[in-house]
Amino acid sequence: MEAKSVVPVGLNCFRAAMKRVLPVMLVCVLSLPLASLSNAAPEILEIKTDTGVNAWLVREPSIPIISVQIAFRGGTITDPVGKEGLANMVSGLLDEGAGELDSAAFQERLQELAIGFSASANKDTFRISMRTLVEHRDEAFRMLGLALSEPRFDPQPVERIRQQITVGLNRDAENPNRIASHTWFAKVFPDHVYGRPNRGSVESIAAITTEDLAAFTRTRFARDNAIIGVVGDVTPEELSRLLDISFGGVAATAGAITVPETMPSPEGSVTVIRKQIPQSVVTFGLPGIKRDDPDYYAAYVMNYVLGGGGFTSRLYQEVREKRGLAYSVYTYLYPYEYSAIYLGGVATVNARIGESLAIIRAQIADVAENGITAEELERAKTFLNGSFPLRLDSNAKIARMLVGIQLDSLGKDYVQRRPELINAVSLGDIQRIAKRLLGSGGLTIVVVGDPVGIQNDG
Amino acid sequence: MGLNLTAKISMAARWHAVAIAAVTASILLLGSFAAGARADTSRGLFNPQQFTLGNGMQVVVISDHRAPVVTHMVWYKVGAADDPPGKSGLAHYFEHMMFKGTRTVPEGEFSKIVARLGGRENAFTSYDYTGYFQTIASQHLDTMMRLEADRMSNLVVRETDIAAEREVVQEERRSRLENNPGGLLGEQMSSAQFLSHPYGRPVIGWEHEVAALSRSDLLEFYDEHYAPNNAVLIVAGDATVEQVRPLAEKYYGAIPAQEIESRKRLREPPQRAARRVIMRDPRVRVPSWSRTYLAPSQTAGESQHALPLQVLSEILGGGTTARLYKRLVVEEKIASGAGASYRGSSKDLSRFYVYASPQPGGDLEPIETVIEEEIAKLLVSGVTEEELNRAKAGMVAGAIFARDSLAAGARFFGAALAVGRTAEDVESWPQRIAAVTAEEILAAARHVFEERLSVTGLLLPKQGG
Numbered sequence: 071m072e073a074k075s076v077v078p079v080g081l082n083c084f085r086a087a088m089k090r091v092l093p094v095m096l097v098c099v100l101s102l103p104l105a106s107l108s109n110a111a112p113e114i115l116e117i118k119t120d121t122g123v124n125a126w127l128v129r130e131p132s133i134p135i136i137s138v139q140i141a142f143r144g145g146t147i148t149d150p151v152g153k154e155g156l157a158n159m160v161s162g163l164l165d166e167g168a169g170e171l172d173s174a175a176f177q178e179r180l181q182e183l184a185i186g187f188s189a190s191a192n193k194d195t196f197r198i199s200m201r202t203l204v205e206h207r208d209e210a211f212r213m214l215g216l217a218l219s220e221p222r223f224d225p226q227p228v229e230r231i232r233q234q235i236t237v238g239l240n241r242d243a244e245n246p247n248r249i250a251s252h253t254w255f256a257k258v259f260p261d262h263v264y265g266r267p268n269r270g271s272v273e274s275i276a277a278i279t280t281e282d283l284a285a286f287t288r289t290r291f292a293r294d295n296a297i298i299g300v301v302g303d304v305t306p307e308e309l310s311r312l313l314d315i316s317f318g319g320v321a322a323t324a325g326a327i328t329v330p331e332t333m334p335s336p337e338g339s340v341t342v343i344r345k346q347i348p349q350s351v352v353t354f355g356l357p358g359i360k361r362d363d364p365d366y367y368a369a370y371v372m373n374y375v376l377g378g379g380g381f382t383s384r385l386y387q388e389v390r391e392k393r394g395l396a397y398s399v400y401t402y403l404y405p406y407e408y409s410a411i412y413l414g415g416v417a418t419v420n421a422r423i424g425e426s427l428a429i430i431r432a433q434i435a436d437v438a439e440n441g442i443t444a445e446e447l448e449r450a451k452t453f454l455n456g457s458f459p460l461r462l463d464s465n466a467k468i469a470r471m472l473v474g475i476q477l478d479s480l481g482k483d484y485v486q487r488r489p490e491l492i493n494a495v496s497l498g499d500i501q502r503i504a505k506r507l508l509g510s511g512g513l514t515i516v517v518v519g520d521p522v523g524i525q526n527d528g
Numbered sequence: 529m530g531l532n533l534t535a536k537i538s539m540a541a542r543w544h545a546v547a548i549a550a551v552t553a554s555i556l557l558l559g560s561f562a563a564g565a566r567a568d569t570s571r572g573l574f575n576p577q578q579f580t581l582g583n584g585m586q587v588v589v590i591s592d593h594r595a596p597v598v599t600h601m602v603w604y605k606v607g608a609a610d611d612p613p614g615k616s617g618l619a620h621y622f623e624h625m626m627f628k629g630t631r632t633v634p635e636g637e638f639s640k641i642v643a644r645l646g647g648r649e650n651a652f653t654s655y656d657y658t659g660y661f662q663t664i665a666s667q668h669l670d671t672m673m674r675l676e677a678d679r680m681s682n683l684v685v686r687e688t689d690i691a692a693e694r695e696v697v698q699e700e701r702r703s704r705l706e707n708n709p710g711g712l713l714g715e716q717m718s719s720a721q722f723l724s725h726p727y728g729r730p731v732i733g734w735e736h737e738v739a740a741l742s743r744s745d746l747l748e749f750y751d752e753h754y755a756p757n758n759a760v761l762i763v764a765g766d767a768t769v770e771q772v773r774p775l776a777e778k779y780y781g782a783i784p785a786q787e788i789e790s791r792k793r794l795r796e797p798p799q800r801a802a803r804r805v806i807m808r809d810p811r812v813r814v815p816s817w818s819r820t821y822l823a824p825s826q827t828a829g830e831s832q833h834a835l836p837l838q839v840l841s842e843i844l845g846g847g848t849t850a851r852l853y854k855r856l857v858v859e860e861k862i863a864s865g866a867g868a869s870y871r872g873s874s875k876d877l878s879r880f881y882v883y884a885s886p887q888p889g890g891d892l893e894p895i896e897t898v899i900e901e902e903i904a905k906l907l908v909s910g911v912t913e914e915e916l917n918r919a920k921a922g923m924v925a926g927a928i929f930a931r932d933s934l935a936a937g938a939r940f941f942g943a944a945l946a947v948g949r950t951a952e953d954v955e956s957w958p959q960r961i962a963a964v965t966a967e968e969i970l971a972a973a974r975h976v977f978e979e980r981l982s983v984t985g986l987l988l989p990k991q992g993g
Contacts, residue, residue, distance in 0.1 A: 132594055133931050174858070177849045182918050184925030203925055230857060236888050237864040241814040246707055346810070349702035380648070381627070381639040391636070394695025397703050417703050449644055456646015460663055463597045463765070464932045 112301075112468060114482050119310040123317045125298035126472040126482075127309055130465050134204040136302030138214075139469040141195040141477055142290045143297070144327045146268040147408070153278050155270020157191035159235060160286050164189040164198070166227035168216035173227045176213070185210045187217070193264060194407040195297075195477065196290055201466065204303050211312040218291045219319030223280045235275050246351040246518040249343055250415075253516045254353040257341060258334035264409055289325035293317050299472025301465040329408045333357050338512015340527045343519075350423040350519030351415075354430065356507060358403055358410030361478050367491050368499035369403060369412075369507060374450045375442045376433065376508075377401030377414055382449070384437070388429050389416060395426045412507055424523040431513065438509035441501040455489045573927055573958060574937045576951045577769040581776060583785040584757030586945055589772045590764040590937045598765035599934045600672045601661040602680070603942040605760070606753035608731040609655040609793055609876070616726075617733015618741055620653040621697050622749050626660065627651075628689045630682035635689070638675050645671065655727055656875040657946035663934070666766035670775055677779035680754055685746050694738065701732050709809035710816070710987060717985045720803045721820055725796040725876060757785040760945045764938040796822075796877060803983045810990040817892045818883035819899070822981040823870060825878035827947055833972035834872040837880060839964045840973060841870040842919040843911050844902070845882060849918070855902055856884055862894050863887060875947040880976050892986055903977050910970035924958045 112128040119125075149156040165180065165187050167173040180187055186201040187210075198217075202210035242248040252267050259265030269275075296317065300309055334357045359369045377385040377400050389399045401414035418426040442450075462468050475484050517524055577589045611618040629635035642649045647664030662672045705711040715730050722728030732738075761780060763772050799822055826834040845852045845868025856863035866884035882903075884895045930936040940954045 130594065132592075133928070135929060135932060137932070174849070174854070177847075178918065181847070181849050181922045184922050184929075186929065201929060203928065226858070230861075233887055234864045237814050237885060240888060244811045244813050348706045349699065351707070380643065382636075382643045387636075390696055392692065394692035395699070397696055397700035417707075418699060419702060449640070453643045453646055456644075456665060457648065458646070459595065460597050460646060460648065460665065463595050463599075463663070463934050466932060 112462070112485075114472065115306050116482070117306050117310050117313070119314045119317070121293060121314050121318055122322065123293050123296060123298070123313045125300055125309065125313055126476065127299075127304070127306055128301045128465075128468055128472065129304070130301050130468075131303045133465070134303050135465065136202050136204060136207055136210075136300065136304050137465040137469045138198075138200040138202075138302075139299045139466070139473045140198040140200075141297045141473050142197075142292075142295050142324070143195055143407075143477075144290050144295070144324070145191045145195045145197075146193050146266070147263045147329050148286070148290065148327060149263070149266070149270065149274075150282070152274060153270070153282055154266050154274040155235065155268070156278055156282055156286055157196055157290075158269045159231060159275065159278055160221075160283055161189035161191045161196065162231040162235065163223060163227060163283060164217045164221060166231065167222040167224055168213070169220040169222075171213075171216065172222065172224060176216075179209070179213065183209055185213065187213070191268060193268065199466070207304065207308075207312060208315070211316045215316040215319055218287070218316060221284070221287055223283050225280070228280060228283070232275055232278070235269060236272050239269060239272050239275070244345075246345060246347060246349075247415075249345075250351050250353040250516045250518045253341060253343060253518075254355060254413075254514060257339065257516065258355065258411065258514050259332065259409070262332045262409070263329055264332065264406060288321060292321040292324035294322060295324035296320075297473050297476045299469040299476070301469040301472070332409045334409070334411055334514065336511025338514055340515045340517070340524065342517045342521060342524055342526050345518055345520065347519050348419060349417050350420050350517050350521040350524075351417045352423065352427065352515060352517050353413065353415050354427075354513050354515045355411050355413040356511060356513060358405060358412040359503070359507060360410045361405040363410075365499065365503045365506070366405070368495045368503040371447065371450045371454065371492065371495045372437065372442065372500050372504055372507070373401055373403050373412070374454060375446045376437050378403075379450065379453065382453075384433050385414075385416075385430060388433055389426055393425070393429070395422055395429070399426070399430070420520045421522045423517065423519070423521045427515065427524070434508050434513070437504050438507075441497060441504050444497060447495070447497055447500065451492055451495070454492050458485075458488065573955050574931065574941070576937075576941055576955065578951055579769070579773060581756065581781045583781060583783060585776075585780050586760045587772065587776050588760065588762050588941045588945065588951055589767060589769045590762070590934075590941065591766075591768055592764065592931075592934060592937070593766050596666050596766050597663060597934065598666040598669050598763060598767050599661060599663045599938050600669060600676065601659055601762040601764075601938050601942055602676050603657050603659045603760040603762065603946045604754060605657060605758050605791070605946050606749075607654050607656045607658055608729070608733075609726040610753070610791060611726065611729070611733070612745075613794075615733075615737060615741060615745055616729040617697065617731075617738040618745055618749055619658055620732055621694065621738060621741055622746050623651050623653045623658050623660075624693050624697060625685055625689065625746055626679055626683065628686065628693070629684055630678050631684055632682060633675060633678055635684075638679070641671065641675065647672070653731055655731060657943065659942055659946075661935075661938070663765075669763065669767055669771075673775050673779040677783060680756065680759070680780070681783050683750060683754075685743055685750070687743055690743055690746065694741070697732065697738055698735060701735060701738070704732065705730070706735075709807060709811050712809075713805065713807040713985050713987050716805050716807065717818070717820060717983050720805050721799075721822060721879060721983045722796055724794040726793055727874070727876065752789065755786045755788060756780050756783045758788045760942055762938045762942045764934045791875070793876060799981050802979045802981075804986070805983060806986045806988065808988045808990045812987055812989045814885060814888075815892055815989065816883065816885045816987045817895045817899075817985070818881065818987075819982050819984045820879040820881050821976050821978070823872065823878045823880040823976045825872040825874045825876065826953075827949060828874070828876045828878070830975060831872075833968075833975050834878075835960055836964050836968040836972035837870045837872055837976065839916065839919050839923065839961065840911070840969050841868045841880065842923060843915045843969075844868040844906065846919065846922075851902055851906075851915075852882070852884065852899065856895065856898055860894075860898055861887065862890055862898065866895075866899075873943060873947070892988075896984070903973075906973055907970075907977060910966050910973070913966065916964075916966055916969070920962055920964065923961050927958045 115127040117125045146157045183206040189198045385399045389395045399416040404411045574590045608619045645668045649662040651660045719728045824830045852866040856866040863884040868882045870880040872878045
C-alpha cells in the first residue's frame with residue numbers, strides 16, 4: 071500500500087538518503103498469483119544445518135552472486151505498548167555496528183566488499199535481505215551473524231537513527247497518502263496492534279531504550295523463528311556451513327507472540343481529513359480474507375477482476391479509462407497473520423472525488439450482487455496463471471518467493487499446484503466470496519484533501 | 529537517484545500501485561548502476577548482440593536463459609525535451625495515447641492480450657526518450673512484436689479518448705507534483721537552472737499547456753517522431769539473436785523509414801550567476817536544502833568529466849559511508865540525511881545534485897555552510913585512494929548485481945542508445961569506472977563546483993501559519 075507513494079517525485083532522494091523513513095508494508099508478496107510454466111519451476115532444495123537452521127535453496131550458477139532473504143515471525147505487532155516503532159527502529163540499526171565493528175567500520179566493510187544488506191519491519195514479520203558476490207560470501211555471512219547476535223546499539227547511532235525516524239514521521243504528518251493510510255488502519259483496528267503505524271509516533275520512538283532494542287533482537291532472532299530463502303551460486307553443503315556461521319550465536323527458540331485474532335468492523339464509515347491540497351487522496355477498504363481460507367483463491371480471482379488487474383480491471387476501466395477521474399485506482403487483498411483486510415485507493419481532483427467514489431461503490435455493489443462474467447473469469451485465470459512465473463525473473467525475487475511460500479505454509483510443490491488452485495475457481499465460488507467480502511458491510515473510507523460534497527458521517 | 533531521475537522520468541503508470549512500485553524500482557536500479565561500479569571482465573557484462581534493420585531501426589539482444597521470460601522494449605529517440613515550445617507535456621501525453629488502439633487492434637485490445645498471456649506492460653517518458661515495454665513468457669515475443677510494430681504506424685487518436693486521457697494526465701500531475709511541495713520545488717529548480725533549454729520544463733508539462741494540447745498536436749508529434757529509424761528495439765531474456773532477427777525483420781522491418789529531423793533543442797546560455805529558489809508552503813513540516821550544479825553529461829559539455837563525477841558523487845554523497853553523511857549527520861549532527869547524486873546520462877547538459885535535511889528543529893544555514901566547506905575542502909585536497917577504491921569497488925559490483933534483473937540490462941542499453949551512446953559504452957562501463965583516478969576526480973570537481981553554476985533550493989514551512 072505504501073507503494074502508491076513510491077512514485078518518485080521531487081526531492082525523494084532525501085528519503086533515500088535517510089535510512090528508516092519508508093515503512094515496509096508489502097506484506098504478502100506471496101499471496102500474489104503463481105502459475106503456468108510450472109515446468110520451469112525452480113528446483114527447491116531443503117536444508118537443515120548442524121545447528122538446526124532450516125532454509126530453502128534454489129541453485130543458480132549463471133551469475134556469481136548469492137541472494138538471501140530472511141523473515142522472522144513477529145514484526146511491528148510485537149512492539150510493546152508505548153514503544154511502537156521498536157521493530158522498525160531495530161531494522162534501521164542493524165547495519166549500525168555489531169561485534170568488533172562500530173557503525174562506520176561495519177558500513178565501510180559492507181561497501182568495500184559490495185555486500186548489500188538491509189532490514190525492514192512490517193506488521194507480521196521482520197525481514198532481512200542480503201546479497202553478496204560469491205567471492206565474499208564468508209565475510210557476508212559472518213557480518214550477518216554479527217548483526218543478528220552481537221548488534222552494538224552504540225549511543226551515537228541509536229540517537230542518529232531515532233532522529234531520522236522522527237524526521238520521517240514529521241514529514242509524513244503532511245503526506246496525504248500516509249495520513250489516509252494511517253487514519254484508515256486506526257479506524258478499522260481501533261483496539262488492536264494492527265491499527266498502529268509501523269513506525270510508531272514521535273513520542274513512542276523517544277521512549278525506546280537500548281535495552282528495548284536488544285530485547286527485540288534476543289527474542290525475535292532465533293533459529294526456530296527464521297524463515298530463509300537463498301538463490302545463487304552456492305551448493306547446499308556450502309550454504310549449510312555459511313548459515314551456521316550466521317546463526318551460530320542466536321537463540322534456539324524465539325519468544326512467544328500473543329496477538330489476538332481480529333477482523334475489521336463491517337460497519338463502514340466516511341472520514342474526511344481537511345487539507346488544502348488540490349487532489350483528494352482516498353484509502354478505502356473492507357474486512358478481507360485470510361490466506362488459509364478455502365475461498366482465498368476465489369477472492370484472489372475476484373479481486374483481479376474488480377481492482378487488482380492493472381489496465382483491465384473494472385475500476386481502472388470505469389474510473390480512469392472511461393472518465394479520466396484518476397491516474398491510479400486499485401484494490402488489494404491483504405491477508406495478515408491474525409486478520410485480513412481488503413484495501414483500495416484512488417486520488418481525484420477535489421471537485422470530482424465524489425464521482426470516483428460513487429463509481430467505486432457501484433462497481434463493488436455490482437460484483438457483490440452479480441459476481442463476474444464467465445469471460446472475466448477466464449481472462450483472470452489465464453492472466454493469474456501466466457503471470458506468476460514472469461515475476462520470478464531474478465534471484466532476489468525467487469528468494470523472496472521461497473520465504474513467502476514457507477511463511478504461508480503453502481508447500482514445496484506450491485509453484486506446481488498453484489495453476490490447479492486457480493483453475494478450480496468457479497463462477498459460483500466467486501458469487502459466494504463476492505457476497506461475503508463485498509456484500510456484507512459498508513466501505514470504510516478515508517478522504518484526505520478538500521473534497522466537494524463529501525462529509526464525515528461520524 | 530533523486531532529482532535527476534525524478535525530474536526526468538515520468539511513468540505512464542497505467543498499472544496499479546504495485547506495478548508502479550516495481551517499475552520505479554527498476555529505474556532506480558538503473559540509476560544506482562549508472563551512478564555507481566568492478567569488473568568481471570572475462571565474460572563481458574551483459575554480452576549484448578546488435579544489428580540494424582534495413583530501415584535503420586537499431587536492435588539489441590541480451591540473452592539470459594535463467595527463466596523462460598523475455599522483456600521486449602521499444603525506445604523512441606524523442607522525449608519531453610523535444611516538446612515544441614509552448615507545448616510542454618506533449619511527449620508524455622502522447623505516450624498515454626499509445627494505449628488507445630490502432631486501425632486493426634481496437635482500443636484496450638493490446639492490454640487485454642498482454643494480460644491474457646500473463647504479461648506485464650507499461651511505458652515511460654523522460655526528457656530524452658520514450659519507451660514501451662512488455663515482460664512476458666518468451667513464446668509470446670512474436671505477438672508482442674506484432675502489436676508493438678502495429679502501433680508504431682497505425683495508431684488511431686480519437687477526440688473522446690483525448691479528452692478523458694487529458695484528465696488522467698492532469699490527475700497524474702496533481703499526484704506527483706501539486707500534492708507535493710517537494711515536487712513543486714524540484715520543478716522550479718529545474719526551471720531556474722535551464723533558462724532556455726527544455727530540461728527546464730517538466731516532463732509532465734505545465735498544467736495550462738497540457739490543457740491546450742490538441743488532437744493535431746498529438747498526431748503531428750506521432751508523424752514526426754514515431755518511425756523505425758528513430759527507434760531502438762531491446763529484447764532481454766530468453767531469446768537468441770537468431771530468434772529475434774527474423775521476427776524483427778518481419779514486423780518492424782516492414783515499416784518504411786521516414787525523414788526524421790535532427791533533435792534541435794534550444795541551447796542554454798552560459799550561466800553567470802548563482803540562482804536561489806525559495807519555496808514556502810504550509811504543508812512543509814521538514815525543511816530541506818538542495819543544490820544543483822550545471823554539469824557535463826556523457827554526451828554533452830566536457831564529457832571526459834562524466835565518469836569521474838559519477839565516482840565523485842559516490843564518495844561525496846553515495847550513502848552512509850560518504851563524506852556528506854559522515855560530516856553532517858554523524859559528526860556535526862546537524863542533518864538527518866545528506867547526500868549527492870549525479871548520473872550524467874542525459875543527452876544534453878546534466879546536473880550534479882547535493883542535498884541535506886536538518887535535524888528536527890534545525891536550520892538550513894549551518895547545513896549550507898558545512899556543505900560548502902566540504903566542497904571547498906574537496907577542491908583543495910581531492911579524494912583519498914581509500915575512498916576512491918571503496919567507491920569503485922561498490923560501483924563495479926553493482927554492475928554484476930544488475931545482471932540479476934532482465935529489465936535493468938534492457939534499460940541500460942535503451943537509455944544509452946536513445947541518446948546516441950553505444951552498447952560498447954555500456955559494456956565497458958565497469959572497466960572505465962575502475963580506471964578513474966583521483967586526479968581526474970579533482971579536475972572534474974573543479975570544473976563543476978563553481979558557485980555561478982549553481983541553483984540552491986530551500987524548502988521551508990510557511991511562516992505565520
